[in-house]
Amino acid sequence: MRSLLVLSGGHPYEEKPFEEFIHSLGDWEVTHLVHPEAEERVAAGAAEQADALLFYDMAGYTFADGRVATRPPAPGFVGAITRRFEAGRGAVALHHALAGWAEWEAWHDWLGGQFFYQPGEWRGVAMPGSGYRHDVAYEARVAADHPVTEGLPASFPVTDELYLCPIEESAVTPLIRAEGFAFTRDNFYSAANAVAGDMFSREGWEHPPESNLVGWEARALAAPLVYLQFGDGPATYANPPVRQAVANALHYTSGGT
Template identity: 35%
Template sequence: MASNLLVVTKGHPFDHNAFHALFDANADIVTTFVEQPAAQVILRPENVGRYDAVLFYDMLGIPMDPNDLASAQPSADYASSIESLLARGVGLILLNHALVQWPLWPLWREITGSTFRLTQGEVDGRQVPGSGYRGGAGEPHRNATHRLSPLGAPHPVTRGLESGFEITDELYLRTPLARTPDIVPLMASDYAFTQANFSPPPLAPKAEQAAWAHEDGDNIIIWARRVRNSPVVASEAGDGPAAYENPGFRRLLANAIQWVTSDEARAWARNSRPAE
């Protein structure tokens, strides 16, 4: 039986035709696309029940004005909807820029597990610099060609990708992910995650950019995460057509959708909760 997938977009430019083709090519899913802010209505508990999983490819809550922090927080209604998804155990997939949205909303950072920061600040109890983007000086958005390889024990998300695959895509330089039982690294890049290969965070203040110094970063760019009752797949890969059209990435995404909607994934997520 095909899975019903809700895909949420808006807030970051992307090639709509190439992105939609990702899902058109998969006969095992029935995909509904919705843009923000209409997505906030569809994601309400009374409306979202028909969907087996939600894929986020949107980018909201970025505080362009440091004095306007209210815009960096979700409405109470939207926050309640996301809480409800987690309580029901709905599978979630987060691609590329969706990981970095809502940087001031603690729940979103909990969902993603990401250590990415738009500017310097606290992650996992320590002060870290803002995260870098792939590119040399003056070329912050030039993508890199690199190889992704699976990590650890075989996992349903990497099935059929045991030999890895090469991809041209965006990369981030950020501090390492937390090492907890609730985060399972799935795929790592062979790229060199050193400061010399990245540009400073473009939304950081100029003074911070000029003084930017970052430790070697984490090469894990695909991971599974369990949050409350929900299985999550987080992928920093997926920036543009070169990724969308990549057979390896398409297989990865199809596997991720299949896994987060499975009984196996939901059971794994539920087991993260302490016994009551």
């Protein structure tokens, strides 16, 4: 049996539904590591040994007293993931992994996008903090004939959290778009305000419109890196086309054998 390594931690989620979800994605021997252990075990070789790798983590943050502090990953973790990608062995990233490791610039360059909890810089351009919106009902529309979208309906309903943040469409292969919901400031809330204790607020926050991509393939050195924005909670975990897309992505990024 081929092996699947799942990394989580740094962001809350419902553990039992998520465990059921990751065991529904195919005939894998699943190892699930949670930070900080995940960082240590990857540095020791866990990611290089796994056939498939799934990031569902948002590491590198400490939230306390209305503030957020960030740190980079340990050099051993960076080296292990880099060696995997240099060898042409890919990975899948879900949902809040787009925010993880705010201080690891290469990670976001590879992903082709970044969710910012605080104002930052995206490819030389100053960016405000990103936006979030829970429980958005939208239509996920397949944008490309691709191994990740194989067997999916042309469109399917999803109710999930969406992000307003920079995505470099010119650097990725678009796979799935969110239709029926505008990716503009007035439809989202400020992540920076939420960190400061003011949830569901836009006060003092501006943000330019952004891409409606919720699924794409990027390139991480010599390897495919697929990002799917699905994954805020149990309703999404249980959505059959979402499960199919994630299963397809794991099969594809692991070499498809």
